[in-house]
Amino acid sequence: MIHAGEALRPFAEAGVLAAADVHVAQRLGGLGGESDGAVLLAAAFAVRAVRFGSVCVDLARVAESVAPTGGSDLLPWPEATAWEAAVRASALVSDSTADTSADEVRPLRFADGLLYLERYWRQQQVVGRWVDAASPAAATAAADPLETVLDRLFPTAGPDDLQRRAAAVTATNRFSILAGGPGTGKTWTVARILAVLQAQYAGRLRVALAAPTGKAAARLQESIATAAAAPAFPALDRPHVEGLTASTLHRLLGARPGTSRFTFNRANRLPHDLVVVDEASMVSLTLMSRLMEALRPDCRLVLVGDPDQLASIEVGAVLGDLVARPGTAVVRLEVVHRFSPEIHALARAIRTGDTDAVETALAGEGIEFLPVDAATAGPARLAGLRDDVVGAGRAVVAAARAGDAASALDELVGHQLLCAHREGAYGVRQWGRQAEAWLRTAVDGYGREGTWYVGRPLLITQNDHQLRLYNGDVGVVVAARGSVAGGPGGGVVRAAFKRDDSVHLEIPGRLGPVDTMHALSIHRSQGSQYDRVTVVLPPASSPLMTRELLYTAVTRAKEHVRIIGTREALAAAVRRPIVRASGLRGPAQS
Numbered sequence: 001m002i003h004a005g006e007a008l009r010p011f012a013e014a015g016v017l018a019a020a021d022v023h024v025a026q027r028l029g030g031l032g033g034e035s036d037g038a039v040l041l042a043a044a045f046a047v048r049a050v051r052f053g054s055v056c057v058d059l060a061r062v063a064e065s066v067a068p069t070g071g072s073d074l075l076p077w078p079e080a081t082a083w084e085a086a087v088r089a090s091a092l093v094s095d096s097t098a099d100t101s102a103d104e105v106r107p108l109r110f111a112d113g114l115l116y117l118e119r120y121w122r123q124q125q126v127v128g129r130w131v132d133a134a135s136p137a138a139a140t141a142a143a144d145p146l147e148t149v150l151d152r153l154f155p156t157a158g159p160d161d162l163q164r165r166a167a168a169v170t171a172t173n174r175f176s177i178l179a180g181g182p183g184t185g186k187t188w189t190v191a192r193i194l195a196v197l198q199a200q201y202a203g204r205l206r207v208a209l210a211a212p213t214g215k216a217a218a219r220l221q222e223s224i225a226t227a228a229a230a231p232a233f234p235a236l237d238r239p240h241v242e243g244l245t246a247s248t249l250h251r252l253l254g255a256r257p258g259t260s261r262f263t264f265n266r267a268n269r270l271p272h273d274l275v276v277v278d279e280a281s282m283v284s285l286t287l288m289s290r291l292m293e294a295l296r297p298d299c300r301l302v303l304v305g306d307p308d309q310l311a312s313i314e315v316g317a318v319l320g321d322l323v324a325r326p327g328t329a330v331v332r333l334e335v336v337h338r339f340s341p342e343i344h345a346l347a348r349a350i351r352t353g354d355t356d357a358v359e360t361a362l363a364g365e366g367i368e369f370l371p372v373d374a375a376t377a378g379p380a381r382l383a384g385l386r387d388d389v390v391g392a393g394r395a396v397v398a399a400a401r402a403g404d405a406a407s408a409l410d411e412l413v414g415h416q417l418l419c420a421h422r423e424g425a426y427g428v429r430q431w432g433r434q435a436e437a438w439l440r441t442a443v444d445g446y447g448r449e450g451t452w453y454v455g456r457p458l459l460i461t462q463n464d465h466q467l468r469l470y471n472g473d474v475g476v477v478v479a480a481r482g483s484v485a486g487g488p489g490g491g492v493v494r495a496a497f498k499r500d501d502s503v504h505l506e507i508p509g510r511l512g513p514v515d516t517m518h519a520l521s522i523h524r525s526q527g528s529q530y531d532r533v534t535v536v537l538p539p540a541s542s543p544l545m546t547r548e549l550l551y552t553a554v555t556r557a558k559e560h561v562r563i564i565g566t567r568e569a570l571a572a573a574v575r576r577p578i579v580r581a582s583g584l585r586g587p588a589q590s
Contacts, residue, residue, distance in 0.1 A: 006037055007037025007038060007040060007041045007076075007078075008022050008025065008026075008037065008040060008041055008044060010075055010076055011041065011044070011075060014074075014075060016048075016066050016075065017044050017045075017048060018048065018051065020047070020051070021044040021045070021047045021048045021051065022044055024043070024044070024047045025040045025041070025043040025044035025047060026040060028040070028043050028092055028107050028108075029043070029092070031107075032090075032091050032092045032106075032107070033091065034090055034091060034092050036086055036090065038078045038082070038083050038086045038087070039086050039087055039090045039092065039093075041078065042057075042059055042083065042086075042087045042108075042115055043092065043107075043108060045057045045059070045062055045115070046108060046115050046116065046117050047117070049581060050117060050120065050315050052580075053311065053312070053313075053314070053315055053316070053317070053578070053580050054315070054579075054580045054581040054582065055116065055120045055121075055123075055124055055285055055315055055316055055580070055581060055582045055583065055584070056114040056115055056116040056120065056121070056581050056582065056583060057114065057115050057581060058113065058114055058115075058581055059080070059083055059084060059087065059115055060080055060084070060113065063075075063077050065579065065581075084110075087108075087110055087115060088110050090108075091106070092106055092107055092108050093106060093108040093109065093110050093115075094106045094108070094109045094110070094118065095110045096109075096111065105118060106118060109121040111583065112583055112586075114581065114583055116583075120285060120286075120315060120316075121583075122289075123285050123286055123288075123289035124285060124289075124582065124583055124584055126289040126292055126293055127285065127288055127289050127292055127318065127322075127584060128325075128583075128584055130175075130292040130293075130295070131175055131292075131322060131325065131328065132327070134173075134174040134175035134301065144199045144200065146168065146171055146172075146196070146200065149195075149196050149199040149200065150164055150167060150168060150196065152234050152236070152237070153167065153192045153195055153196060153234060153237060154167065154192065162331055162332070162333050162334065162335070163185060163188070163189045163192070163333065165331055166178050166189050166193065166331040166333070167189065167192055167193045167196045169329045169331050170193045170196070170197065170300075170302055170329075171193075171196055171197060171200060172329075173300075173329040174298075174299075174300050174301070175300070175301050175302075175328070175329065176300075176301075176302050176303075176328075176329040176330070176331070177280075177302075177303045177304075177319070177322060177323055177328060177329065177330045177331070178190065178193075178302060178303070178304045178331055178333070179304075179305065179306065179307055179319075179323055179330060179331070179332040179333070180306060180332055180333030180334070181306050181308065181333075181336065181347065181351075181555060182306065182336075182338060182339070182529065182555045182556075183336045183337050183338025183339055183529075183555075183558075184333035184334065184335060184336055184337065184338075185333060185335070185337055186278075186304050186305075186333060187220060187223035187224060187227065187278065187304070188223075188227050189333065190220075190224065190227075190276060190278070190302070190304060191223075191224050191227035191228050191233070191241055192227075192233075193276075193302065194207060194224070194240065194241050194244070194274075194276070195233075195234070195237035195238075195240055195241055197274060197300070198237070198240035198241070199237060199240070201273070203239070203240050204273075205273045205274050206271060206272045206273045206274070207244060207272065207273070207274045207275075207276070208247075208252055208270065208272040208274070208275045208276070209221065209224065209244055209245065209246035209247070209276050209278070210246060210247055210248065210249045210252045210275065210276070210277050210278070211246060211248065211249070211277065211278045211279045212248065212249055212277075212279055212280075212282040212283050212287070212312075213248060213279070213282070213470060213471060213472050214248050214463055214469075214470020214471060214472065214473065215470050215471065215472035215473050215527065216278060216279040216282070216472075216527050217246040217247055217248050217278075217470075218246070218470065218473070218499070219278075219527060220246045220278040220279075221244065221245055221246035224241065224244055224246075225242070225244075227241075228241040228242050229242075246278075248463075248470070249277065249283065249287055249291060250262075250287075251465075252264075252270070252275075252291075253265075253270075253290060253291065253294055262290055262294065264294040265290070265293055265294050266293040266294065268294075269294055269295065269296045269299075270294050270295060270296065270299070271296075272295075272296075272299055273296075273298070273299060273300065274299065274300045274301075274302070275291070275295065275299060275300070275301050275302070276301075276302045276304060277291070277301070277302070277303050277304065277305075278304045278305065279304070279305050279526070279527055280303040280304055280305035280318070280319045281305040281306055281307055281309045281310070281311055281312075281317075281319045281320070281526075282305075282310075282311070282312050282526065283312060283318055283319070284312040284313075284314035284315055284316050284318070285312075285314075285315050285316030285318055285582075285584075286314065286315060286316075287312075287314075288316070288318045303319060303322070305319050306555075307319045307320040307323045308320075308351045308548065308551055309526060309548060309551065309552045309555075310522070310523060310526060310548045310549060310552045310578075311548070311578065311580065313523065316580065316582065316584075317578070317580040317582065318584065321582050321584035321585050322584065324585045325584065325585050325586070326586070338529065338558055339529075339555070339557060339558045339559070340365070340366050340558070340559065342361065342364030342365050342366050342367055343364075343366060343367065343554065343555070343557055343558075343561055345357075345361045345364060346358065346361035346362065346364065346367055346554055346561070347551055347554050347555050349361050349574075350547060350550050350551045350554060350573075350574055351547070351551050353547060353574055353575060353577065354574075355571060355574050355575065358570070358574050362563075366559055366560045366561070367560070367561055367563075368384065368560070368561070368562040368563070369562075369563045369570070370384075370562065370563070370564045370565075371565075371566060371567050371570075372564065372565075372566065373539070373565070373566055374425075374426055374536045374537065374564045374565060375425035375426060377564065382564075384562065385417070385534050385562065385564070386438050388415040388532055388534060388562075389415065389417065389435045389438050389439065389518075390438055390439060390442045390443070391414070391415070392411065392412075392414035392415035392532075393435075393438075393439045393442075393443060393446075393455070394442070394443055395411040395414055396408050396411040396412060396414075396455050396457065396476060397439075397443055397446060397454065397455035399411055399478075400454045400455045400476055400477065400478040400479060400496075401454050401455065401478075401479055402479070403478060403479045403480060403481045404478075405476070405478045405494070405496035405503045405505060406503050408455075408476045408478050408496060409475070409476060409496055409497075409498055409503065412457055412474060412476060412517075413528075413529065413530045413531060414530070414531050414532065415530060415531065415532040415533070415534070416520055416525065416528075416530040416532075416533050416534075416556065417431055417432075417435055417518065417519040417520065417533075417534050417536070418519070418520055418521070418522050418525055418533060418534065418535050418536065418553050418556065419431055419519055419520070419521060419522065419535075419536045420521070420522055420536070420537065420538050420542065420544045420545060420549055420553075421521075421538055421542070421544065422521055424538075426536055426537070426538040426539075426542075428519045428520065428521050429519075431518075431519040431536055432516060432517075432518040432519040433518075435518035435519060436516070436518050439518075443455075449493075451508075452477050452493050452495070452508040453477060454477055454478060454479050454493060455476065455477065456476065456477040456516055457474065457475075457476050457516065457517040457518065458474060458475040458476060458477065458495060458511075458514050458515070458516070458517060459472070459473075459474055459514060459515040459516070459517040459520070459524070460472065460473040460474070460475070460497075460511070460512070460513075460514055461512075461513045461514060461515055462512045462513045464511075464512045467506060467510065467511070467512075468499060468504075469497060469506075469511070469512075472524060473497055474497075474517060474528075475495050475496050475497040475498075476495070476496050477493050477494070477495055477496075477508065478493065478494055478495075478496045478505075479491055479492070479493055479494075480492040480493060480494050480505075493508060494506060494507065494508070495507075495508045495511055522535075522549055522552055522553045523552075525552070525553070525556050526552060528556060529556060529557075529558055530556055530557060530558065531557075531558050531559045531560070532557060532559060532560040532561075532562075533553065533554075533556045533557035533560070533561050533562070534561075534562040534563075534564065535550070535553040535554065535561065535562065535563045535564065535565075536564050536565065537550075537563065537564065537565025537566070537569040537570060537573065538565075538569065539566070539568075539569055540566065540568040540569045540571070540572035540573075542569075545569055545572050545573045545576065546573060546576050546577065546578045547573055547574055547575070547576060547577045547578070548577065548578050549573065550570075550573040550574065
């Protein structure tokens with residue numbers, strides 16, 4: 001038996017384990033009377049796994065998974081067979097794939113060769129079992145024959161059309177996934193899926209539309225309304241789709257302030273017959289399990305999203321796991337309608353990890369690669385970025401000073417500077433300051449009117465249900481109509497935001513926490529689109545430099561994407577997918 005301190009200390013000193021990992025493991029050992037260092041080392045790695053977004057840890061391969069930290073082969077790893085045996089024999093560990101009664105719950109679970117914190121194993125079981133139980137085809141009332149409805153809503157689609165197929169799959173499965181990258185028509189398809197299902201049930205389905213953030217929910221609602229209002233949408237089906245509202249998943253479930261509990265749960269189910277969740281890649285394992293627990297046994301669930309984008313910042317990569325799970329009804333849309341073929345080719349090469357194809361795609365029209373370290377690049381190398389920042393900023397300021405809030409908001413999507421980090425030489429704060437400095441030099445009077453200067457781009461960082469402004473919403477400070485703006489002390493201003501296809505003006509002093517959005521984190525940019533995008537890459541050694549991060553950043557651009565970073569950083573990102581350990585890709589155990 002290895003003493004706990006001797007087992008954990010080398011991994012902590014090497015930076016593989018954080019202080020929190022060690023503390024939790026030692027605390028568990030103290031509470032459970034476990035002093036075997038090998039067991040506590042395994043517990044520490046289970047905690048570390050969660051910290052990095054994984055649901056569990058594979059002890060047989062954990063040394064490989066921490067190799068990027070450096071020096072992994074020099075650490076005193078326990079012998080694999082003996083390590084597993086010690087873990088399985090420990091009083092801290094349930095060595096079983098079966099549920100145990102409440103009074104037998106232990107803090108760790110060893111199942112199918114993977115070690116979990118018990119909480120996350122149970123959440124994984126909830127999701128896996130719900131999906132497996134929902135997989136068989138669902139019977140319908142068939143008010144209208146399915147093929148008749150599909151012909152009406154997809155009149156020009158052939159049998160191989162993926163959007164029509166998605167509607168057919170959803171109509172015949174209680175659980176389905178509509179996957180696809182940006183611009184592949186996911187929400188256009190969702191609007192027609194809703195119409196298909198309502199036609200099958202004579203308009204009686206109770207529908208809930210939801211997304212993980214307020215911004216994503218507002219965008220889903222707006223997109224569905226736009227699709228339903230289009231002339232090509234059948235008038236017969238329009239009443240079943242018009243007027244639908246979307247909410248965050250937390251609001252749908254009835255989050256209780258100050259607690260982690262929800263009003264709707266396994267004892268008090270949601271009343272809906274159909275729940276559609278957009279931007280599902282951002283939904284954590286915990287939230288997905290809470291949603292599935294709250295669904296009625298006959299409720300349909302449709303997850304919509306891009307499994308290749310960044311996953312939730314919390315535990316799990318649920319959408320990606322479920323797309324890969326055998327038996328799941330998945331349709332992936334492939335045809336891009338939004339951005340250029342050249343950007344699509346680059347995104348596809350990144351998504352597949354094809355470094356040669358990435359190199360070829362970088363020469364495409366509308367794609368610019370500056371192979372320099374962004375932190376040390378001189379002004380001459382950054383001239384194109386400066387021109388984009390100033391050009392887009394001037395357009396925003398001109399509209400804002402004229403009091404044209406709608407145009408100012410539209411101009412915000414002209415160019416966006418994206419960063420992987422928040423702090424440091426490659427972070428949002430540093431590059432936001434640089435962008436503002438360029439604008440202050442180039443635009444007369446810019447930023448001299450105090451905190452709420454006209455043309456200031458805003459990012460809401462906290463939900464405000466009273467004002468109907470949500471974390472991630474963007475806006476801009478504009479001159480009130482009839483007011484004089486453009487110099488010190490220049491007139492009355494308002495903060496302008498888009499809401500339900502219209503412009504909402506708010507007194508700045510009423511706003512909650514906001515940031516100035518001259519630069520944006522790639523995580524924050526998910527779900528948004530810009531005409532032109534510049535991506536600042538951190539060094540190759542950054543743990544954030546991953547394939548999913550780069551793919552997400554590149555696919556924000558519609559017309560032009562500029563990547564600033566070394567070739568080593570670019571190659572590291574393409575070759576380094578996010579690996580989140582999970583048992584969800586295989587059938588759940590009973």
